[in-house]
Amino acid sequence: MKIAVDAMGGDNAPQSVVEGVEKARDAFEDMEFVLFGKVDEIKPLVKDQTRISFEQADEVIVMNDEPVKAIRRKKQSSLVLAAKAVKEGQADALFSCGNTGALLAAGLLLIGRIKGVERPGLLSTLPVVSSAQGGFNLLDSGANADNKPEYLHQFAVMGKFYAQTVRGIENPRIGLLNNGTEPHKGSKLTQAAYQLISEDPSLNFVGNVESRDLTNGVCDVAVADGFTGNAVLKAIEGTASAVMHLVKDSVKDANLFGKLGALMFKPNLMKIKDRVNPSRYGGAVLLGVKAPVVKAHGSSDAQTVYYTMKQIRTILNENLLSKFKTAFQTQDEEQN
Incomplete structure (x- = not known):
């Protein structure tokens, strides 16, 4: 499974994000990560590039950015490019410690709702x-x-x-x-x-x-x-x-x-x-969109990032999204 990571999001990024990703990579052999952000800042922090790749993102959505405007205007940001990778099937899930509103907007506007879900939560x-x-x-x-x-x-x-x-x-x-x-x-x-x-x-x-x-x-x-x-x-x-x-x-x-x-x-x-x-329970999950979108605290440390990656792994391994799709498709058919 491949996780698209907004490596620039959060108070302690990219250091804590990279450390947490490497900890998860070492623990779970079935996970690989794509780190989106300023590669010249991220790459030197990675001790071992096994199952870790990089994608350049020239912009960063910061905490005080207005969410929807930021998603629309900062199209080369680490968050937007990571969300697009999930939308296009290049990654299985999206993770960020950054702007919560922007992450929710990316989940809704870029990845999209599961059919039958009126509002993701x-x-x-x-x-x-x-x-x-x-x-x-x-x-x-x-x-x-x-x-x-x-x-x-x-x-x-x-x-x-x-x-x-x-x-x-x-x-x-x-x-x-x-x-x-x-x-x-x-x-x-x-x-x-x-x-x-x-x-x-x-x-x-x-x-x-x-x-x-x-x-x-x-x-x-x-x-x-x-x-x-x-x-x-x-x-x-x-x-x-x-x-x-x-x-x-x-x-x-x-x-x-x-x-x-x-x-x-x-x-x-x-x-x-x-x-x-x-933090030990993982991040907050946007339920009702077509792929796992998970948010950790802006102040997250490496351990919190690790716990959240473990949570994402369980969501993907247990096919949670397919259960949503089946349930809401049946509900939609019954209503029609």
Whole structure:
């Protein structure tokens, strides 16, 4: 499998991108990578060019670029050229740590939607308290600010397939993010979406769920409109980061016995830090487009890039996209 990589996207690019790619290349013999960007900057960073090739891109889409304008105007950018390689079948998936909006625009405008999908959604995986559950999926986590009930129903369907295929959950529990658990709670959008999702026999729908219960593992897939989902995503990430900083500060301010206790407890603290770090679950996946489009944090390090490549490999190996195409083609035929 061949991955088109926007090597210039992200705060630590191209260094962290190259290091993560080489780590994934060494771990997975069935993966090869095409790095798009300024070759004179990228190539010297690559220690071993085995299964790594380069494509020159003279432009870079930066974080403050307006997404759609950037895609249309910077046609020689690393992101646009990588997306075109996927569109033309020269690569199987697209990866970037860069401008999220631009990546979403590239996925929609260049790679295109799967037939029958009304709006692609951005799926993120976030931690839960129970290590056995291994996190939960949040969909949509930022691709669509304006939504219809039908979009949320399709997010539930795509989330189910992702949880089954990539995470290995046989019958994933689907929850609808709301401001209360009662069926009548919420806006007109969530009430209508509740009706559609609850009437779908293919979904293991557990009803409305509240944001405070998500990290306790109340569901495997939480469905939300993109505005709400993105707010919840950032709140969870920010809280996890704040808690770890509080722990560090309390150790710094402790007396000698407190510091000794913290030293003894350090291995456990490192395990907690690893579990609450969203990066270990990979990147955010744009579901509903014709090829995997995956976004990692702009501040991603090499380890995060590696985890995301591992995630992309699973998506491709398990033929997730073909399952989407079959499901939505059948749905489209039934509606017509």
